[in-house]
Amino acid sequence: DTAVSQTPKYLVTQMGNDKSIKCEQNLGHDTMYWYKQDSKKFLKIMFSYNNKELIINETVPNRFSPKSPDKAHLNLHINSLELGDSAVYFCASSHLSGLAPGGYGYTFGSGTRLTVV
């Protein structure tokens, strides 16, 4: 069973479109994240949610809107896509902060490669 699953795995779309990426975790974690990996492989956090509540919003354009219907799901909706949004988007999850001694840290999904043309 996949612990953190993202769909779709690949997404090619035109500038100006609106698209969504879905993420689900079956680990029983209560905190979920979106990270963006740019073309230079640099990974940066975008958002985190704990039990459907927004915890972290790292200066992301408001064209990006995360939605968490329940603690096992965190979706990412992107409006008016731009060329610069092309990247790999990773979903991750953790129990609480992910920083508890003896804990398992953060579990990542396999990523969604978004290409805007």
Next chain:
Amino acid sequence: AQSVTQPDIHITVSEGASLELRCNYSYGATPYLFWYVQSPGQGLQLLLKYFSGDTLVQGIKGFEAEFKRSQSSFNLRKPSVHWSDAAEYFCAVGVRAGGTSYGKLTFGQGTILTVHP
């Protein structure tokens, strides 16, 4: 603000040779340190983590890392590299997110490992 530096962008080793990937961090408090591996087209897999205690940490796939507070380093090592270890390796520091008890990862820029037969 916290930061992670991986000085080596690309390392090439021969199969069977030993490996050390360097990681230096900057963080004012006790660091929570991670190493992840990303195979081509794949997600991020946790190799090992350091939260506290013994400064030599054992991970999966025969990897280990040593936390050296005096050098602000968390270098990853493997005594004998296998061809399947070819991938990109990311060091990360886990920090509390701005006044909350929740965490986030700040990543280094990654080190690409090539293994020659």
